[in-house]
Amino acid sequence: MSALSLVKRPRSRRLALLLAVLAFLPLTPAQAAPPELPDQIAAAWRTDHLYVDAAMRQGFPQAELARIRAAASSAGFPVYVALIPRTPYTRQDQLDLPTLLQARVGEPGLYLVWTASDGYWSGTEKLVRPGGLRGRSLIRVQLDDKLDNKIVTDRPAPKIVRTIQQAGTAYDGRPLPEIPVSDLTPELIRGRSTSEKEELSGYVGMGIGGLIGFVFVLTRVLRRRRRPARPAAGPKSPATVDHRLASVRTQADRWIPKAGRALRSFEKRRNLTAEQLDLRDDATARLAAARTLRAGASADDRADDQASGSTGDRKAGTPDILALTGAFVLARQAFQLVSGNDLQPPCFFDPTHPSGTHRAAWSDDIEVPACKTCAQTVERGKTPHGLQVKAKTGLFGSGFVPYWNLDPDESPMVATGFGALSDDLAERVTRVYGGVR
Incomplete structure (x- = not known):
């Protein structure tokens, strides 16, 4: 037996083994990804x-x-x-x-x-x-x-x-x-819980605000009847804008009570851990801030603004739609905290959209949370329509612009992007507006 044949034999065995392995590979089908x-x-x-x-x-x-x-x-x-x-x-x-x-x-x-x-x-x-x-x-x-x-x-x-x-x-x-x-859950403690008292105070505040607003509107209507009619200062807001304001108000009125119920249910759990107590406190602060903003967007604000031709908040000078949107965002986040969901930032471009689970390049060095639709719009090189608010344009006119064009010093909602840029909207609302108004 030559030395050459001794060298070839191990190589032939390895080749045969490799072919045997390859022969069995087609018998194992590729695993398809499971459906969502x-x-x-x-x-x-x-x-x-x-x-x-x-x-x-x-x-x-x-x-x-x-x-x-x-x-x-x-x-x-x-x-x-x-x-x-x-x-x-x-x-x-x-x-x-x-x-x-x-x-x-x-x-x-x-x-x-x-x-x-x-x-x-x-x-x-x-x-x-x-x-x-x-x-x-x-x-x-x-x-x-x-x-x-x-x-x-x-x-x-x-x-x-x-x-x-x-x-x-x-x-x-x-x-x-x-x-x-x-x-039904057994009532372990008689009387209202802290959150129930806060919710009651919120409704009382809203009721008082509504009553004051009614008196204010009635007074202004009676005064205006004594004056000659003036020509309209400009075109009225489109019906779509009124519909949008009503839609945001409905969302806020839906999520604030929903978050309140979830928080009360969470408080009834026994043996809450330190982490769960922190979640409860965080949710309580966000819900309180939501109620503050919702109470601020009351009838007296709207009547005063409509008479002057613009929409605005007495104290911060921001439109009602900003307060209502902020209330909706904070209430939705409070619900997320006490229902076991991850806390999600809002969509920066339009906080009334689904939460900002995607990232969008707002500039060369800044990324903001965005919903899927707005993120895809940015990827196509376009700017999302965004949450539109009424603002002064030019020397004498007014129009609707994306909210981020407003002065951030005038509103905590604009300054934080409704919490998309910094997660301290609740603290800022409490600092600027105080408790439920």
Whole structure:
């Protein structure tokens, strides 16, 4: 046997081994990326409108599921329910999940997404009516339901069933049934909690402000009747602007009570950790600032501004839409803190959009949080339309401009980008405006 054959034999063995390995590779298919969570839930809803995450199915109390199914089947309209664990994804996008899911399903109905964390359940909901059908808003029904925040949250069925019942009332005006005693939390401490007292003071302040505003408007109307009519100083605001102001006001009025209910539910938990106590205090401060801003955007401010041809706040000189938007942003963040979601900054360009979960290059060295739509607009080299406010343009005119063109020294909302540039909006609001006005 030659030396050359001894060298070739090991090489031939290695080549044969390599070919054998390659022969088996096609038998192992490539693993496709799993579909996104909204796609998984929407696909499962095609066969069962009650989705339970795979990680929770084993050992999930069947009595809870049976009760949810019974309430959904008797609702009289489609009800879609998703029970999922609290994860980084759901903490970030839980508030938007019902909207994302409804877009995938494409049908009217009640969409509920409930998540569990540390033995407590919380959720968000969206009621979509068939085209042309009107009724009460779900949030208004929940506000009128005095026992809504007294329902236990250590299991999902009580709150989900009650939300389905509330949606039925909003849908066709049916009366709310009684809540079983077993679904109500025991009142450990008699009297109102701190947050309830704060909320009551907020409503009292708003009521007093509304009464003063009514008297003020009546006085100005009587005075103006004695004067000759003057020609209009300029074109009126477009109807779209009035609609936008009403929309922002509705969002603020929805999220402030919602955050208040979530905070009271959070306070009732036993043995709160130091971290949870910090979250509670942070949420309390943001909610108090939201109520301050909402009370400031009252009827007397609007009447005075309309008479002078501009919209403005007595103290800070900023439009009502800034105060209402700030109230909405702070209330939404307070809800995020006590419902187990990650605290999200608002979209810098338009804080009424979904939270700023993306980054957008505002200049060469500055990035700002933005919603997906605004971030994509910036990527295309354009500037988003932004939150429009009325301001002076030129020597004598006025028009609507993006809010960031205003003087930041005149408003904490402009100075902080509603908290997108610096997360101290609540502190600044308290410092500038004080308590609930």
